[in-house]
Amino acid sequence: MATAPKPQTEGKATDKQVLLSVEGVTKIYDGAVKAVDDVSLTVMKGEIFGLLGGSGCGKSTLLRMMAGFETPTKGKIFLAGQDITNIPAYQRPINMMFQSYALFPHLTVWENIAFGLKRDNMPKDEIASRVEAMLKLAQLGKYAERKPHQLSGGQQQRVALVRSLAKRPQLLLLDEPLGALDKKLRETTQLELVNIIEEVGVTCVLVTHDQEEAMTMASRIAVMSEGYFLQVGEPDTVYEMPNSRKVADFIGNVNMFEGVIDEDEADHVTVNCPECIHYVGHGISGHTGMEVGVALRPEKISLSKTKPKGKHNWCEGEVVEMVYFGDHTTYHLKTPTGRVIKAQEINNTRDLSCGLTWGDKAYMHWDDQAMIVLTQ
């Protein structure tokens, strides 16, 4: 059992202070279902931490335990060194932006934002100036007297955000903050949200099932599955260096090759797969004859009509499917062994006639740093 971090009395002595620390937290429902399984994590001050995972992976339960709506079955939660595990939600200096916003339907925008401030018995004029500042931050000044149902989805979302910011919480929890918005609105709102959060400078924990949302907003993400963390790291690390097949599969698209290590040298490794031989340009911790997975992202594969030189890192295929996205096209190629491999090409010309089409034979090739060898 880890010990509690000492209260931060040194002030700004260290560059990064631990704000939230979750230690060995487990949540069991109805005595059987393990929603969260022995999770530990630390969130630094000023950081936006993303909890990423599919539905039912335990990310929301973990967030609700931070907020105080659920009590951990085991383990402890510390905020700025103070044990808050058993403090009720209404006494925690933590505020949450709810997935459905949960704006009080019987109160106006103004009253919604002032709601938390009034509970603190703040002087009236101070409440008024704080609410005005929040309305300005959310660019909702002229909507102050409206009821939530009279606002658009994006406006409701901003009210929900500033309502949770109004009390100047030490920690802000965001539960799928953009889940209810359509795709186009999401992109603009994402940036707005990050701008507002950075302006206020609050520490955030963000829960989402959308990897794009997690990648763009969070400075660090934790990939969660079946109640525990698969990997914690910065978004690019998790994307480019997943530590397991599950993470590689969950974050982005991936082609997974199963094979056996043939050569295991300090500067390179070759992996024999049914489709091709991979030549990996760096050493790994493994041994000859070991069964490994080789993960290769579609955008790292190049396509050509001529046969590449050498015997490594290429594969023949026939185009069986083309998915046009505008900015790029994803080709599905069937190898002689019957596998379908996805390759992504950027559409950097406006010429529609060139390139590949259904039934064409093509060669996929990639360089020796493009893939990740996964042992688990």
Added chain:
Amino acid sequence: MNILTQYFRSLFQGNKLVIGIPYGWFILLVAIPILIVLKISLSEMEASSVSKMIDWSDGWPTIKLNLASYQFIASDSLYIKTYLSSIKYALITTILCLIIGYPFAYYMARSPKHLQPMLLMLIMLPFWTSFLLRIYAWKTLLVSNGVINNVLMSLHIINEPIQMMNNAFSLLLGMVYSYLPFMILPLYANLSKMDVRYLEAASDLGTSPFKAFWLITVPLSKAGIIAGSMLVFIPAVGEFVIPELLGGPSNLMIGRVLWDEFFSNNDWPMAASVAIVMICIILVPMAILNKAEVEQAGGK
């Protein structure tokens, strides 16, 4: 011409017919009977029936309106007092039902989902026995030599019977007992629909559970409170059976005055006038509450 045929054709389209059924129902069973009562109230009592409102005796239709009974109601303080006491008892009943019914409905709405049908069943169980029988049963419980007094006296808690019958206590007890389900059911329907995330949001913003109840739960259940109060108040004003059986002679309510006018005095215009005034009295709070409800619905 074209417009007219179109109009008549549209009249017989399915959707108009479907909407027409409740309107037809309303006209047949509410509007026409009320108009008949109104007509009787404006007539005079003749030997065995009420006078005709439109007289054809001299070849021309003459409308005769007799406002005597209304004048009598306005001049005799008995009626005004009775109306006021009816409203008073109905109001107290409504408030008591709300005070008792709200925690009841709240508990039901928050209890585990699998228990709720059973709790609902318990609320409706008394309806399986005749209303009249249940009121009589209260009588046997409350009278001086009734069950409660006998038990208390045999246990030597009291020395002489407590007077529990034929007073305001027994009247209100009977009314609250009878009308409580009508308060609980709409409140339960409303509270069980309420999104608990609002309470979580309130708690998250620093509201204790007690305060969150007053700031969130109660305002959001306004529609249920209004519906329940109307369902209790309106029939309670005109209640006849409970005051007759439990209220005693000193607690006169308008339902009994109405009954007396019809069946003892046999004065139909008078009875009809009493009924019409009562409808007006009920319509006023109904209109106010209805307006509040519409505003609430608009604000949702």
